[in-house]
Structure formats: structure tokens, C-alpha cells
Amino acid sequence: MKRLFSIAxxxxxxxxxxxxxxxxxxxxxxxxxxKDRGQWAxxxxxxxxxxxxxxxxxxxxxxxxxxxxxxxxEKLACGGEGINPRAIKHIYLFLHEHAADSDDPMxxxxxxxx
Numbered sequence: 001m002k003r004l005f006s007i008a009x010x011x012x013x014x015x016x017x018x019x020x021x022x023x024x025x026x027x028x029x030x031x032x033x034x035k036d037r038g039q040w041a042x043x044x045x046x047x048x049x050x051x052x053x054x055x056x057x058x059x060x061x062x063x064x065x066x067x068x069x070x071x072x073x074e075k076l077a078c079g080g081e082g083i084n085p086r087a088i089k090h091i092y093l094f095l096h097e098h099a100a101d102s103d104d105p106m107x108x109x110x111x112x113x114x
Contacts, residue, residue, distance in 0.1 A: 007060070012049055013028050018091040023032065024069065024070040024072055025070065025088040025092075026070050026088075027066065027070060027088070027089060027092050027107070028090060029071060030089040030092045030093050030096070031093070032089075033089040033090040033092070033093040034090050034093070035090065035093045035094040035097050037087065037090040038087065038089075038090035038092070038094030038095070039091050039094045041052065041083065041084060041087040041090055041091050041094075042057075042083075042091050042094055042095065043109060043110075045076070045082060045083070045084060045087065046078075046080075046081075046082040046083050047082070048082055048083050049078065049082030050077050050078035050081055051109065052077040052078050053077065054077050054096075054109070055077065055088045056104075056106050056107055056109055057094065057095045057097075057098035057099050057100075057105070057106045058098060058100045058105040058106050058107040059100065059107075060095075060099060060100060061099050061100050062095075062096050062101055062102065063097040064099075065092065065095040065096060065099055066092070066096075069088065069091075069092055069095075075096075085113060092113075
């Protein structure tokens with residue numbers, strides 16, 4: 001009985017958490033976000049849980065960033081670990097404003113981001 005309960009508990013946990021890791025983020029309404037908050041969340045917040053280099057926005061175009069964020073997290077450093085889903089619209093505005101094809105592309109990490 002204990003074994004059956006353990007299996008059920010593990011299966012429930014997997015069903016509740018694993019799909020959330022593969023789902024894409026909703027970017028609707030990103031225009032109303034705060035790009036400064038997005039910069040912090042992208043470089044500083046994400047780096048707290050990820051040892052891989054965090055890419056600068058200028059490494060991709062606006063369309064590529066949108067595709068990366070809406071098609072799952074596997075293309076992001078550490079699979080997007082450390083990114084707060086509540087900050088994703090702020091992050092996307094930051095990436096969008098400084099993408100390779102924007103008016104102000106960011107090709108290196110700001111010193112203020114550590």
C-alpha cells in the first residue's frame with residue numbers, strides 16, 4: 001500500500017511540474033512592461049540559478065527572441081531556470097528593445113549587471 005501511495009504521489013508531482021517546464025510563455029501585453037526590471041531579471045535574476053553565460057539581447061533578432069520564449073525554454077541558458085514567469089513580459093520588452101535588429105542593440109553585458 002505504501003509503495004502504491006509513493007508511486008501515485010510521484011506521478012502527481014511529475015504531472016503538475018514537468019508540463020510547466022516545457023510550456024511557452026505568453027508575451028501578450030509586453031509593451032506595458034518595464035524594460036529596466038526586465039534587464040535585472042534577465043542578467044541578475046537568472047544568473048542566481050544558472051552557471052551558463054546569459055546571452056546578450058544583440059545575439060538574436062526580435063523575431064528570434066519571440067520564437068525562443070514562446071516555443072519552450074530549452075534554447076535558453078540552463079533551460080530558463082531562474083527566470084520568474086511573472087517577469088517574462090519585462091524580460092521580453094528588454095530583449096525586444098535591445099535585439100540585433102533594434103535601434104539600440106546591446107552586444108555586451110552592462111557592467112552594472114555584475
